[in-house]
Amino acid sequence: MDVVALVPAAGRGTRLGAGVPKALVPVLGESLLLRAVRGLLHSGSVHHVVVAAPAEQRGRMECELAELGDRVQVVPGGDERTDSVRAALDAAERFVPTAEVVLVHDAARAFTPAEVIRAVVAEVVAGARAVVPVLPVADTVKRVDADGTVLSTVDRSALRTVQTPQAFTPEVLREAYACSQDVATDDAGLVERAGHPVRTVPGHSHSLKITTSFDLAVAETVLAPAHDSESEVCAESGPQSA
Numbered sequence: 236m237d238v239v240a241l242v243p244a245a246g247r248g249t250r251l252g253a254g255v256p257k258a259l260v261p262v263l264g265e266s267l268l269l270r271a272v273r274g275l276l277h278s279g280s281v282h283h284v285v286v287a288a289p290a291e292q293r294g295r296m297e298c299e300l301a302e303l304g305d306r307v308q309v310v311p312g313g314d315e316r317t318d319s320v321r322a323a324l325d326a327a328e329r330f331v332p333t334a335e336v337v338l339v340h341d342a343a344r345a346f347t348p349a350e351v352i353r354a355v356v357a358e359v360v361a362g363a364r365a366v367v368p369v370l371p372v373a374d375t376v377k378r379v380d381a382d383g384t385v386l387s388t389v390d391r392s393a394l395r396t397v398q399t400p401q402a403f404t405p406e407v408l409r410e411a412y413a414c415s416q417d418v419a420t421d422d423a424g425l426v427e428r429a430g431h432p433v434r435t436v437p438g439h440s441h442s443l444k445i446t447t448s449f450d451l452a453v454a455e456t457v458l459a460p461a462h463d464s465e466s467e468v469c470a471e472s473g474p475q476s477a
């Protein structure tokens with residue numbers, strides 16, 4: 236099965252406020268972008284990666300990823316995440332027309348464990364057309380009005396927070412993007428609007444989206460050390476396969 240991952244990395248990182256695009260922010264000496272793309276390829280389930288970069292940072296991101304070889308392409312992204320994914324999807328059709336599974340994975344989720352990547356791919360290989368990793372909601376959730384007064388307490392038992400990588404058949408993702416010019420907060424949202432069922436697999440706390448300076452501190456002290464020691468063990472025991 237030929238698997239391509241699209242990596243939107245064209246965001247500004249406004250909430251992090253690092254002064255450079257978030258994907259280029261280093262954690263223990265390596266950028267979020269390099270960590271995210273290498274994690275996909277080293278999972279053993281992903282064969283090609285198309286990165287959507289800020290247009291003016293395309294060359295810099297190509298240099299950042301050069302060590303990973305020609306299985307990685309970098310294209311200009313867009314103003315919204317959805318625009319960046321659309322640009323990467325168009326490019327993937329040219330670079331990897333043979334792909335049978337397409338993942339979409341935030342560069343900001345640079346510490347996603349390999350087992351999550353392998354799980355979403357396996358679910359599509361097993362017949363699902365769209366798959367997302369999810370976690371249960373740990374806090375009580377309330378609906379509030381514009382003044383901040385509580386309207387109701389939501390039943391959280393059926394609620395899940397959603398991560399990436401999200402996995403699709405190429406046909407379903409293309410159809411979802413062709414059907415809609417809307418901005419969606421995730422890709423599965425467009426697939427849902429196109430009327431297709433979306434399956435879930437367990438997500439992971441280490442797949443945290445690095446959004447704020449607190450998240451970056453968690454990455455430096457917890458996620459990167461754990462990920463780096465796990466990678467050393469995997470390197471010693473050889474590559475994994477899908």
Ligand SMILES: Nc1ccn([C@@H]2O[C@H](COP(=O)(O)OP(=O)(O)OP(=O)(O)O)[C@@H](O)[C@H]2O)c(=O)n1
Binds near residue numbers: 249287446
């Ligand atoms: N126009 C955009 C906006 C976001 N992204 C990417 O989408 C992922 C998830 O977005 P988020 O974490 O919200 O990143 P930013 O948009 O950079 O964050 P902020 O809203 O704080 O600026 C990131 O890898 C980001 O680079 C993208 O490719 N193109």
Ligand SMILES: C[C@](O)(CO)[C@H](O)COP(=O)(O)O
Binds near residue numbers: 316
């Ligand atoms: C796609 C996503 O990571 C799923 O949780 C998330 O919605 C992206 O967040 P953003 O702040 O809307 O870019």
